[in-house]
Amino acid sequence: MNWLRVFFVGGLTSYRALFAWLNPWVFGPTLIIYPLAQLVFYAYLGRAAHAESDTYFVVGDAFIAAALPAVWGTAQGVAGERRTQTLGMLLSSPASRLALFLGRALPTIVNGFVIAVFCFAASTVLLNFHPSAAALPGLSIAIVASTFSCAAVGLWIGAFGLRGRSTTALNNVVLVAFLLLTGANVPISRFPGWVQTVSSVLPLTHGIKAGREILAGASVSHTTGLLLTELAVGIVYTTTAALALKLLEAESRRTASLETF
Amino acid sequence: MIRLLVNGLRIHFIQLSRSSNDIVAMTLWPILYATLAYYLFGAHSNPRVLFSASLGATVMAIWGSVTTGSSGALDNQRRYGTLELLVAAPVPFMAVLAPITIATASIGIYALATTLLWGWLVFGIPVHLAHPLLFVVALPSAVIAIGMLGLLIATTIVVYRAANFLGNSLEYPGWLVTGLLVPVSVLPAWVQPISWVLAPTWGMRALRHAALGGSTLPDIGACLAVSLIYAGLALFSIRGLERLARRRATLALS
Numbered sequence: 001m002n003w004l005r006v007f008f009v010g011g012l013t014s015y016r017a018l019f020a021w022l023n024p025w026v027f028g029p030t031l032i033i034y035p036l037a038q039l040v041f042y043a044y045l046g047r048a049a050h051a052e053s054d055t056y057f058v059v060g061d062a063f064i065a066a067a068l069p070a071v072w073g074t075a076q077g078v079a080g081e082r083r084t085q086t087l088g089m090l091l092s093s094p095a096s097r098l099a100l101f102l103g104r105a106l107p108t109i110v111n112g113f114v115i116a117v118f119c120f121a122a123s124t125v126l127l128n129f130h131p132s133a134a135a136l137p138g139l140s141i142a143i144v145a146s147t148f149s150c151a152a153v154g155l156w157i158g159a160f161g162l163r164g165r166s167t168t169a170l171n172n173v174v175l176v177a178f179l180l181l182t183g184a185n186v187p188i189s190r191f192p193g194w195v196q197t198v199s200s201v202l203p204l205t206h207g208i209k210a211g212r213e214i215l216a217g218a219s220v221s222h223t224t225g226l227l228l229t230e231l232a233v234g235i236v237y238t239t240t241a242a243l244a245l246k247l248l249e250a251e252s253r254r255t256a257s258l259e260t261f
Numbered sequence: 262m263i264r265l266l267v268n269g270l271r272i273h274f275i276q277l278s279r280s281s282n283d284i285v286a287m288t289l290w291p292i293l294y295a296t297l298a299y300y301l302f303g304a305h306s307n308p309r310v311l312f313s314a315s316l317g318a319t320v321m322a323i324w325g326s327v328t329t330g331s332s333g334a335l336d337n338q339r340r341y342g343t344l345e346l347l348v349a350a351p352v353p354f355m356a357v358l359a360p361i362t363i364a365t366a367s368i369g370i371y372a373l374a375t376t377l378l379w380g381w382l383v384f385g386i387p388v389h390l391a392h393p394l395l396f397v398v399a400l401p402s403a404v405i406a407i408g409m410l411g412l413l414i415a416t417t418i419v420v421y422r423a424a425n426f427l428g429n430s431l432e433y434p435g436w437l438v439t440g441l442l443v444p445v446s447v448l449p450a451w452v453q454p455i456s457w458v459l460a461p462t463w464g465m466r467a468l469r470h471a472a473l474g475g476s477t478l479p480d481i482g483a484c485l486a487v488s489l490i491y492a493g494l495a496l497f498s499i500r501g502l503e504r505l506a507r508r509r510a511t512l513a514l515s
Binding site: 021023025026029030033034037038040041044045046047048049051166168169172173176179180185186190191 | 281282285286289290293296297298300301302303421422423426427429430432433434436437442443444447448
C-alpha cells in the first residue's frame with residue numbers, strides 16, 4: 001500500500017512541484033505553441049521538398065510533442081530535486097526508489113498524451129489531416145506506448161541528474177536524436193544501414209510507424225508487433241534506468257555531490 | 262558610446278562562447294536542421310539547394326539563439342543583480358542592452374562554420390561563394406539586423422510573466438514565415454507581408470544571394486533599414502519600460 005502511495009501521491013506531488021512547465025504562463029508557450037509550430041513547420045518543409053504527405057509529419061511531430069513533457073518532465077522530476085536542494089532529503093528517505101522515480105514518470109505520460117491529442121486535433125484545422133474515427137483508439141494506444149518509452153529515457157537522464165549538475169545538454173541531444181532518427185520527419189529507409197539499426201532501438205520509432213499504419217487503415221491487431229516492440233523498448237529503458245538510478249545514487253553519495261549546484 | 266558598444270559586444274560574445282549549453286545549441290541544432298533538410302530535399306539533389314539549406318540552418322540557429330537570449334536578457338541581468346546598476350549607468354540603457362542581443366546573434370558564426378563543415382565532410386556539399394566579399398558584408402548585416410530584432414523582443418515581451426518561454430516559442434514561427442528552409446511562396450499569401458518586416462527574411466536573402474549569386478546589395482540595405490526601424494521602436498519601448506519600472510519600483514523584483 002505504501003508503495004502505491006509513494007507511486008501515485010508522490011508522483012503527483014513531484015509533478016506539481018517540479019514540472020517546470022505547470023505554470024499556465026509557461027505551459028502555453030512551451031507545450032501548446034511550440035509543439036504545434038514545430039509540427040506545422042515540418043509539414044510545410046515536407047510540402048516544399050515534395051517529401052511526404054501532411055499526415056506523415058502530423059503523426060511524427062505529434063508523437064515528438066508527446067515526447068517533450070515525457071522526457072524533459074520526467075528528467076526534471078528527478079534532476080530538479082538538486083536545483084531545489086532537496087535531493088539529499090529525498091535520498092535519505094526509506095521509500096522504494098522504484099516507486100519514487102517511476103511515480104514521477106506517470107503524470108508526464110498523461111501530459112504527453114494530452115499534448116499529442118491537442119496536436120492531432122489542431123492539425124485537422126491547420127493542415128490536410130483528416131483521420132477516421134475508427135483509427136483513434138489504435139492511435140491512442142500507440143501514443144501511450146511511445147510516451148511510456150520516452151518517459152523511460154527521461155528516467156535515464158534523471159539518473160544522470162543524480163550525479164551531474166545539469167541535464168539540459170543531454171535533454172537537447174536526446175531531442176535532436178528523436179527529431180532526426182525516429183522517422184518522425186525523415187523516412188528511416190533514407191538513412192544508411194547503421195543509422196537504421198540505431199533507430200530501431202530508440203523510443204518512438206516503432207510507435208510512430210504503428211500510428212501511421214493505423215491511420216492508413218490497419219487494425220490494431222495488425223500493428224501488435226510494432227506496439228509490443230515499442231513497449232519492449234520502453235521496458236528495457238525503464239529497467240536499465242532503474243539500475244542507473246541505483247548506481248548513480250551510490251556514486252553521488254560516495255563523492256558527496258548530492259548538493260552540488 | 263562606440264567603445265561601450267564594442268566592449269559590450271566583445272564581453273557578451275566571450276561569455277556566450279564559454280557557455281557549454283550555448284555552444285552545444287549553436288553546433289548541434291544547426292547540424293540537425295541541415296541534415297533534416299538534406300534528407301528531405303534528397304541528399305543527392307542539386308548542391309545549390311543543399312548549400313542554401315546549410316545557410317538556412319545557420320540563420321535558424323541565429324534566430325533560435327536570439328529568441329532565447331533576448332527574451333531573457335533583462336531577466337538575466339535582474340537575476341545577476343546588475344539590472345539596477347546598468348539602468349543607473351550614465352549611458353543610454355539601449356547601448357547596454359543592444360550588445361547583449363547582437364552577441365546572441367553573433368555566436369551564429371559557430372553555427373555557420375559547423376554547418377558548412379558538416380555539409381562538406383558528410384554530404385560532400387561544395388562550399389563555393391559566388392561573391393565572397395559581399396558575403397563578408399552580408400553576414401554581419403544579417404547578424405546585426407537579427408540582433409536588433411532581438412533587442413525589440415527583449416524590450417517588449419519582458420512584460421509577459423514568463424518571457425523566456427514565450428521567446429522560445431517564437432523559434433519555429435520565425436523559421437517558418439521568414440523562408441529560411443521553407444520558401445514563403447508555399448505558405449498562405451497573408452504570411453508574405455509578415456515576412457517583410459522580419460530581419461531573418463532579409464538576412465537569409467542577403468546570405469543566399471552572396472553565396473549563390475544574385476543581387477545582394479538591396480538585401481543588405483534592407484537589413485540595415487529594418488535594423489534602424491527596430492532601434493527606433495526599441496528606444497521607444499525601453500523608455501516606457503524604464504519609466505514604468507521606476508514609478509512602480511519594480512526594477513529589482515524578480
